[in-house]
Amino acid sequence: MTTVPSAPPALAVQGSFEDLGRPLHDVTFTVVDLETTGGSPARDAITEIGAVRVRGGEVLGEFQTLVDPGVAVPPQIALLTGITDAMLVGAPHARAAVPAFLDFAAGSVLVAHNAGFDVSFLRAACRRQQRPFPRFEVVDTVLLARRLVTSDEVPNRRLASLARFFRSATTPEHRALADARATVDVLHGLLARARGVSTVEQLLDFCRTDERRRPHRHLADGLPSAPGVYRFLDAGGRVLYVGSSLDIRSRVRSYFTQAERRRRMTEMVSVAARVDHVLCATPLEAQVRELRLLAEHRPPYNRRSTRPEKSAWVVLTDEPAPRLSVVARPRADRAGASYVGLFGSRSLARSAVEAVHAALPLRTCTTRIARRGGGSACVLAELGRCTAPCLTGPDTHYDEVVDAARRALEDDLGPLVEALVARVNRLSDQQRYEEAAAHRDRLAVLVRGLDRAQQVRALVRCGEVVAARPQGTGGWELACVRHGRLAGAATTRRGDPVMPAVEALVATAEHVPAPERPGPAGLTEEATLLVRWLGQPGVRLVRADAGWALPVGAAARWARLHLVEAAGAARTGPRAQQGASLWRVPGDEG
Template sequence: MTLDRTPFVIVDTETTGSRAGDDRIIEVGAARLVGGEVVDTFQELVDPGRHVPARITRLTGISTGMVYGQPTATEVMPRFLDFLGDAVLVAHNLPFDARFLDVALAEAGLPPLQNPSLDTLRLARRLLSSLPSKGLSKLTQHFGIDVQGRHRALGDAVATAELLVILIDRLKIEFGAETAEDVLAFQRRRYKDTRREPSHLKAIREETLPRLPDRPGVYFMRDGRGRVVYVGKAKSLRNRVRSYFTSVEAHDPKTRKLVRDVRDVTWRETGTELAALLEESKLIKNHLPVYNRAQRKYRDYPFLRLDTTHAYPTLSWTPRIAHDGAEYYGPLGRRGQAEEVVELISRLFRLRECDDPVFELGRECLYHQMGRCGAPCAGGAGADEYGLEVERVRAFLTGQDTEAVDMVEEAMREAAAAREYEAAGWYRDQLRRLERTLGRQRTVASAVHEHDAVLVEPLAPGYDGLPAPAQAAGGVQLFLIRHGRLAGRVDLPRDPGPDETADLAAALAETFDPGLAPPESHLRPDVDEMRMLASWMRLHDDAARHVRWAPDGDPEAFLDAVLAAARAAAPATEEA
């Protein structure tokens, strides 16, 4: 019978001592395990007909008073046999529990146990030879199993059930066990026959792992049919992939199942960790591997929209970017965050919040009375100073004006002093979000359509994307960002020759053509890349590696600035 369908009953007994016949059972606990899940339990205190020694009470918490008047073994054992049925009987150090159970069965006039039996202690000795102790306490501690009631029969039985699931998973992975018969036979193997690895693990460890480079890239794990079941990225392919195939028993269940299914590992070097990050996201969405739970779908990320097409601009948020003359800032993490930022800006700055039909009425509205708008619709100072207010908002949205942080902090303190704690808590939360938003936008420092820059990342020495003579010295990878989107990638040696410099100049001229119009829209894959690039720039805030481009700048000076940043970012020869 397959392991997923086989019923196991894991049993544990508490006794008055260690000698079956002389000593008696005082508690029986059992758990029925099917498909890796405990589906039923059994627990009975048993009157042994004698007192419980003090040392047993100290160990188990079971006293003579607790078992006095409880059912005897003659009454309990028939119920236990009904619970056991034809399941595989399991215990940790099975001979101990089996001896006591057989004595109790004999007292009840019943035959001894006849079920197939499995000892998790024997399995642990064969599968976990590197562990110094195979006792239940040490194993539960090693695997992080939470024991509810140690040295009580049911608590230990349930803990042993969790241990059995772990051991069976390892048997599946390392020895290809598929049926209950495979597991029962394994516990009787000679120790020298339990040290071998399954053929697919051995092949991966001996043939694949030694060839993995100590450089960034993406890796593909494939099953026996050649299908990609997992895609990952790594700063060091060697270290990351190797981690899956060492100490398998310590992995979580999902990873152990992945290792069991993998038959081949391939990879592709990317030169930098950032390139690996971007490629991983695309590959997961293209292949939809069964073991990748995250990043399987593109999400809608909100942007802040400053509508500068109107004489008196307004601020809102939108899930899409359009080439409509407005300024877009972001992306932000989620819709709620965008709504909160818009609300915060409305409290801090005096931009109008009404729509155009209301504005065209030309009279002050409720927002002006609340102090949230200068009423430019009515003319006067509100209209004259509106342009300055828009510039303040623009400086805030690009992370250049931190005055807003002081304003929010002061509002929080005033609310707290007035014992308006709900308002103070709102300002506190906004302060935290504001600091994160400012940090994100400060690295971009422009609206999306005006975000034009070259991001410089050092290449891992030995990267085969460079010409052979330049691989040892290393170089840099240039990420060309135009209108907020990743427009291209260029690998540049540490000491570029005339040909490489000319190619770079051509790539920069094509990408940063002042006449190049912004795209009509940004699709989900574009926004996903923008989000990752913005996060990367925030986490690696080295301004020397962000070379910004201006439409009115000198192309030669821009090329020189990129080459200077490349020389500064490339690893020194001794580091390579």
């Protein structure tokens, strides 16, 4: 292992990290190249490390060492690099060579050609040694070349091609130090082409930024580093996209970097003319305001706006022969309908519908019936899969079925659960385990939806709830909820008295009138979000209407259902084992 001593690093003084940055001529770069036994950091190992430390165009030091990989070098690798097993006899192991290189590179910006390869091997070596990998800033000359060198100038972005183009004094030869020296010349040639890039922060951003987005990076200028909501707008003032974040500035800046890979976002950024924002006191307020703005503007680039089918409710319709239907959102004009939700997708909502149908003979056809009697049988009725109440006049039996379904959806799920559990156990006794597991999973989805709907109804009926959630900084997030809407939010700092802040929040919170009549109008995504927040660990109830609490009836029945899991379908069978976790419903978040 040979090391040329390097000069002590220069101290860069800056008044503001964002505004001034570190000038490139004052930044120390360590240009590194590795040779390995193969291309997989998990399976292969390092055979050679070469590095050059430079600042301001001047070489400060060099590092080179062969590394004993602990395995034989594959013949094709030995042919490519010229490194043989005999050359590695007596070479230091990675546990000595890698720490020595990290000491050499300390305090500098790491540079490599196809940096992901070299950094991944260094990380893997550190993991094997159970030591942390330093948080280097990394510059990839491949990415720089893609931005700054055209295909007319070089046939590809390989190191050898770029070294010839920039007339490097060193020819790359698949040996670590020689390749690192050539990369130094390539780096200097690329920096000379990067007009307007004068600081290392600009250089790192230049590496990450997509060419199509770069002209729009100024849209993030002036945005605050605080929680809130941001909106991308086009030249005509139309809202293109709405989002929320704990750090508005950082989040918006990410849309202009290579880390953002969504095509829709690239297209959105290319037509955006400005970004505005709304500061929020807490992350909860930011999420609520985001929901309200989505509902108000329906931005074309938000999937929640363009694909409302991603979430759904189940409704027991209000018509002469009620049925279960999956809808995108409750309708305020259907006060007599019974709703259950919110489900994470329409497929989960349909699973809940199938669970009810397995216990109660509700009609399964989708035709809206204006009156009972005088109709004609549909295909489902002919197949025996629909009770066909449309064919009869007033039917006391079907009315009783509807009443049982309404009670289950709005109040008491117990009888329906008992019927379905009995069916699950019956199928299990018959060794029909896959069918039993399917019924069990549908019932789990239904119970979760009912639990949410009960809690949301309770919150909408409640005139006021004030709750507090501890912050990581030691203070509290405060929320005032009135009739299922967030009326106000605030925060306190560590050591500040909480009750004066609560009184101020209540006094200034928005007035939310009670709904004229309980119904689907209050079953909103905002109320569901608030219920989830109130149910988080650590949230404390500060004050509420007398006797109010989130109902636990459905949750308790859920727990009771859990007791039959071992005796039911989850005992054996491949499908049953696959769905053995009843409480984690795929795709149903929160």
